[in-house]
Amino acid sequence: xxxxxxxxxxxxxxxxxxxxxxxxxxxxxxxxxxxxxxxxxxxxxxxxxxxxxxxxxxxxxxxxxxxxxxxxxxxxxxxxxxxxxxxxxxxxxxxxxxxxxxxxxxxxxxxxxxxxxxxxxx
Numbered sequence: 001x002x003x004x005x006x007x008x009x010x011x012x013x014x015x016x017x018x019x020x021x022x023x024x025x026x027x028x029x030x031x032x033x034x035x036x037x038x039x040x041x042x043x044x045x046x047x048x049x050x051x052x053x054x055x056x057x058x059x060x061x062x063x064x065x066x067x068x069x070x071x072x073x074x075x076x077x078x079x080x081x082x083x084x085x086x087x088x089x090x091x092x093x094x095x096x097x098x099x100x101x102x103x104x105x106x107x108x109x110x111x112x113x114x115x116x117x118x119x120x121x122x
Contacts, residue, residue, distance in 0.1 A: 003026055003027050003028055003048065003120075004027070004028045004030070004045075004046075004047045004048045004049075005022055005027050005028070005029055005030070005047055005048065005049050005050070005051060005116060006029075006030045006031075006032065006041065006042060006045050006047035006049075006050050006051070007019065007022075007029060007030070007031045007032070007050075007051045008031075008032045008033070008035075008038050008041075008042075008050060008051065008052045008053060008056065008061070008064070009031065009033065009051065009052075009053040009056075009082065010033045010034065010053060010055075010056055010057060011053070014053075014082075014105070015031050015033070017109070018051060018112055019031060021109045021112060021113055022112075022113070022116060025113055025117075027116070030045050030047065033056075033057075034056060034057045034058045034059075035056035035057060035058040035059030035060060035061070035063070035064055036057070036058035036059060037058075038052075038056070038059065038064045039064055039067045039068060039071075042068060042074060042077075043071075043073065043074070047077075048078075048120050049077065049078040049079070049080065049100075049116065049119050049120050050068075050077060050078070050079045050080070051079075051080045051082060051112075051116070052064060052065060052079055052080070052081050052082065052099075053081075053082050053083065054081060054082065054083035054084075054085065054090065054094075055083065055084065055085075061081055061082075061083070062093050062094070062097055065079055065081070065094070065097040065098060065099060066097045066098075069097060069098040078100040078101075078119035078120060078122065079098070079099050079100050079101075080099070080100060080101045080102075080103060080112075080115050080116065080119060081094045081099040081101070081102045081103070082103055082104075082105060082107070083102070083103075083104055083105065084104070084105045085104075086104035090102075100119050100122075101115050101118075101119060103115060
């Protein structure tokens with residue numbers, strides 16, 4: 001089972017919380033906080049999975065996800081989308097662009113950990 005996750009998130013509190021719970025569980029966690037060059041960072045870091053925020057500076061998570069799914073090397077990479085906006089249309093867009101799972105903020109530490117473990121185990 002892979003143990004490397006890339007967290008693309010711009011809120012320091014969420015970065016700190018997710019990094020802490022995953023590191024404590026034995027994961028290597030890389031973080032990135034803007035959408036401008038996120039796709040390039042994914043290719044450089046080659047993580048086992050991505051946790052991707054929807055609202056990012058420069059480029060939103062849906063655009064990033066669409067680019068990742070279009071590239072052969074990241075087409076099947078597990079992506080957990082996070083958003084503070086849990087409206088149905090956000091869920092539908094995440095599904096349309098190929099998110100592996102969708103989670104709304106706030107979330108519990110246990111929810112994030114269970115989702116990450118399940119997505120990498122698939």
